[in-house]
Amino acid sequence: GQQVMQIPQYQHVQEGEDFTTYCNSSTTLSNIQWYKQRPGGHPVFLIQLVKSGEVKKQKRLTFQFGEAKKNSSLHITATQTTDVGTYFCAEMTDSWGKLQFGAGTQVVVTP
C-alpha cells in the first residue's frame, strides 16, 4: 500500500529553536495521525487531523493538514530537551485501524 514519506529523517535542534517536520503523500490522505516515541519507549498518540486545511495546537506543537490533504506538518517552537524522540506520521488506511506509518523524524536536542 501507499506509504507516507517523512522529512527530514534526522533533525538536530539547538534548545530554544523552532523546527518543522513534514509528512508527504502522492495521493490524497483520508486522515493523518501523529505519534511521538521517546528513546527506548513506545509510540504515543499526539493528534489526529481529518479535515482539509485543519490546524491544531498543543502548547508548543502545531499540527497542520494540507489543503489538498496530501501533506501534513508538525512545527515545534522553543524546543526543549523533553522534545527528544522520534515523531511519526501515519495514515489509517481502513476502518479496521490499519495504520501505515512514515519512517519517522528522529529529533535530537542540544542544550
Next chain:
Amino acid sequence: DTAVSQTPKYLVTQMGNDKSIKCEQNLGHDTMYWYKQDSKKFLKIMFSYNNKELIINETVPNRFSPKSPDKAHLNLHINSLELGDSAVYFCASSQETSYSPLHFGNGTRLTVT
C-alpha cells in the same frame, strides 16, 4: 493500572527456538494489533484482531501465529526463530470506531542470536 501491557520486556534466544509474547489491555477496546519495529525504527503492522477475530494479516511468515483467547488478550507465538526476527514487537489496541488512535504497549525487544 497499565493500559496495554506486554510480557516479557526483553527476550534473548537462539536461532531455531520457539517463543511467545503476551499482551493484555484493560481499556475495554475491541481491536488489538501486533506491530514490528525494525532497527531503523520503521513500524509495520503484522496482525489485527477485532473481538477475537483475525482482521488484518499482513505478509508475515507463517512461523508467526497470533492468538486471541478473548478481546482483552492477544498473544504472538513465533516458531523456528531466525536472526532477522530480531526487532521490537509492539502490541496495541484501539476502540472499534473509524480512525481511533492506537494505544501501544511498552514493547518486547527480541534478540535472536
